[in-house]
Amino acid sequence: MLYRRFEKLIDPFRSAPEHMPPAEVVRFYIFYLRQVWPIFSVLLVVGLIVALIEVALFSYLGRIVDLAQNTKPAEFFSLHGKELLWMAVVALILRPLFNALHDMLVHQSINPSMTNLIRWQNHRYVLKQSLGFFQNDFAGRIAQRIMQTGNSLRDSAVQVVDALWHVAIYTISALVLFAEADWRLMIPLTIWVIGYIGALAYFVPQVKRRSVAASDSRSKLMGRIVDGYTNITTLKLFAHTRQEEDYAREAIDDQTRKAQGAGRVVTSMDVSITFMNGLLIAGTTGLALWLWSQGLISVGAIALATSLVIRINNMSGWIMWVVGGIFENVGQVQDGMQTISIPRQVVDKPGAQPLQVPHGEVNFEHVDFSYGKGNGLIQGLDLVVRPGEKIGLVGPSGAGKSTLVNLLLRLYDLEGGCIRIDGQDIASVTQESLRAQIGMVTQDTSLLHRSIRDNLLYGRPGASAEELQEAIRKARADEFIPQLYDAQGRTGLDAHVGERGVKLSGGQRQRIAIARVLLKDAPLLILDEATSALDSEVEAAIQESLETLMRGKTVIAIAHRLSTIARMDRLVVLEHGRIVESGSHAELLEHGGLYARLWRHQTGGFVGVD
Template sequence: MLFKRFERLIDVFRQAPDEMPPRSVVRFYVYYLRQVWPVFSALLLVGLIVALFEVALFSFLGRIVDLAQATPSGEVFQRHGAELLWMAIVALILRPLFNSLHDLLVHQTINPSLTNLIRWQNHRYVLKQSLGFFQNDFAGRIAQRIMQTGNSLRDSAVQAVDALWHVLIYAVSSLVLFAEADWRLMLPLAAWIAGYLFAIIYFVPKVKQRSVESSDARSKLMGRIVDGYTNITTLKLFAHTRQEENYAREAIDEQTHKTRMTARVITAMDATITTMGGLLIVTTCGLALWLWNQGLISVGAIALATGLVIRIINMSGWIMWVVTGIFDNIGQVQDGMQTISVPRQVVDHPDAQPLKVNRGEVRFERVSFHYGKGSGVIEGLDLVVRPGEKIGLVGPSGAGKSTLVNLLLRLYDLEGGRILIDGQDIARVTQESLRARIGMVTQDTSLLHRSIRDNLLYGRPGASDAELLEAVRKARASEFVPLLSDASGRRGFDAHVGERGVKLSGGQRQRIAIARVLLKDAPILILDEATSALDSEVEAAIQESLETLMRGKTVIAIAHRLSTIARMDRLVVLDKGKIVESGTHGELLEYGGLYARLWQHQTGGFVGVE
């Protein structure tokens, strides 16, 4: 019950603004820590009390030695019973109690919950980045930075709180206790504190810089390894195991070098602190013995000074490692910020409203887009797709067909012109509502590494089993879905399909994708090489289902196999980002332009149609 109380102090999934995290390190920390400020305030208070109790134990040691010397044997408890009882209460009850409270706050509240709160909010933000964001980086590196940032921010924050009080309380209390005995006992400690601060100022920034470099190299290594695993089929098909080894080897070599450079600084720092610690022990103990020999301090003061100095030396190593760890973690947070704190390229307009599709008209007006290259791809394109009309986009590779579809889905923002659906500018409606009203079957169908059921429910969450079965039947997938199984013994709709659906054939993946779009039943439909992975027999078998799927919808279809879109209401021929021809299959053949040449090329020796 006690554990649960502390575990519930931080809500991992608390409501938070869906905004870019700050790009300054300090503000980045504040952004997340202020969300859990009551817990960190409690940790600061408890940390102060714990540190005070630690110093008090050494004060008790010196006091006990003095009491033993000054009080006749047999009378210690009679004369000083109350004082000794207080010491016992501190050592047996209060110190363990507050240490346990500290551990509960750290291990039950902060470690699991704050870490995952940061990961959750970062994942939510990154998930809504544009398509270009993910195309420009390794998926593994993005994931690595999401995971490490939460861990590193939490560790550095907790370590800073613990180190703060131990440094302040031990330094100030030790100087006060030494001064009470004899002011000269303060001198070695004061000199050591000055040297220790100088060592921190000198070494820690070097460790921080090396840690940032090492963290970046580690993320790069992770990205390369994951990239190889993700594309393992390509690796094996081209027999490039050795080349892939060398690709990873370069990253491992770089990461090893960066880690060694960090280790050099740490070793030098450790040697310096150890030497300074030896000097502090010798000078303080020697001075204490000399002062006692002169009758200026008591034996208890020698015990106090010796015990505190040894404790400070041991703690100084810990503090230096903690400070190093703090800056190492700050370096990793900075590394993570390079990926996380990046403005989204495609964002909803502040006044964006949900898209309402009543008719399904799609209008492209003076649309220009060139991936930021300045020119090319699509220039000043005008196109109107009437409600319920089915058009085919035709053209050579690089003509802009897929780009036009990506712009309609607003995966990229236009660089000129606008796109309207039923008179609504897609730049002024929410992205979620836009894509919810458009169904799409792509050429390269990628399934989630989840069950068949989960993949289908992406089309319509909450669909019944009967609806799933009907969609699978219409997509001609009912013949293989019941026979599927995975390594965990799950079968049929519960079988997992592997990363990107690799455990299914291309045709099976395509039919699951078609079933998913059948479930979605969106008023606007995009088919991007929808039957490219199907053999002729299967393609013919599901053609009727595709026609059922297209009925009553506005359809934009892309196909290199022109025979698959010849029956569309209208064909639009693109070349170098511009519409060069438009008409029915028969009209375009009669015109004898680019479409006719493409048709002749395919039917003249590659397709073999009658």
């Protein structure tokens, strides 16, 4: 029950503002720590009490030595029993109590929940980045940075709280206790503190700089390894295992060298501080013995001074590693910020409203787009798709067909012009509502590594079992789903499909995708090479399902096999991002232009020959 109370102090799924996390490291820390400040405030107070108790125990040691030296054994407990009882209370009750409170705050509240709070909020922010963001980086590196940032930020914040009090309390308390015995005992410790701060000031920035480089190198290594695993089929097909090994070897070598560079600095810092610690112990103990020999301090003061400097010596090594760890973690946070603190390229406008599609008219008005390259891929394009009309986009590779579809989905923002659906500018509606109104079957169908049922219900999560079965039947997927099974013994709809659906054939993946869109039943439909993975027999079998799917919807279809879209209401021919022809199949053949040439190439069997 007690553990559960501490575990519920931080909600890992707390909502965060939608704006970008700060791009400056201190403000980035504050952004997340501010959300859990009550817990850290309590930890700060508890850390102070724990440090004071630790110092008090050393003062008790010196006090006991002096009492024992100056009191007859028979009278020792009768004269000092109350004082000894208080020391026992501090050692046996207060110290364990506050240490337990400290550990529960760290291990039950902060470590699990705060770490996952940071991961959750970062994941939510990154998940809404544009398609281009994910296309420009390794999926493995993005995931690595999301995971490591939560750990590193938490560790460095907790270490700062713990180290802050231990350094401050031990140093100040030692100086006070030494001054009470004899002010000259302060001299070695004061010199050591100055030298210690100087060593940290010299070495820590180097540790931080090299840790950032090592962390970036580690993320790159992770990205390369995950990239190889993700594309393992290509790797095997081209028999490039050695080339892939060299690709990973290069990243491992780079990461090793950068980690070694960081290690050199840490070793140098360790050796320097160890030498300074030896001087502190020898200097303080020697000075204490000399002062005792002169009758200026008691034996208890020697015990206190020696035990405290030995403790400070041990603590300084811990502080050194903690400070090194803090800046290594700060370096990893900075590395993670390269992925996390990046403005979203495609965002909803303030006050964006949900898209309403009563009719289904799509209007491209003077559309310009070039993927930011300057020279327009699509230039001044105008196209109106009437409600319920079914058009086919035709043209050679690179003509802009898929780009036009991506712009309609607002995976990228236009560079000029606008796209309207039933008179509503898609840049002024929410992205979620826009894509909810569009069903799409793509050429490269990618499924989630989840069950068949989960993949299908992505189309409509609230669909009933009867609606699910009807969509499966219409897509002719009922022919193979009952026979599916996975390594865990799950079968049928419960079978998992593997990463990106690799356990299914191309035709099976395509039929799952068609069933998913049938289930979604959106008023606008995009078919991007929807039957490209199907053989002619299967394509003919589900053509009826596709016609059912298209019924009553506004349809934009892309296909290189022109026979699959020849029956569309209208064909729009693109070349170099411009509409060069438009009309029915018969009209375009009679016109004798680009479409007629493409048709002759395919039906005549001489693809690519003019």
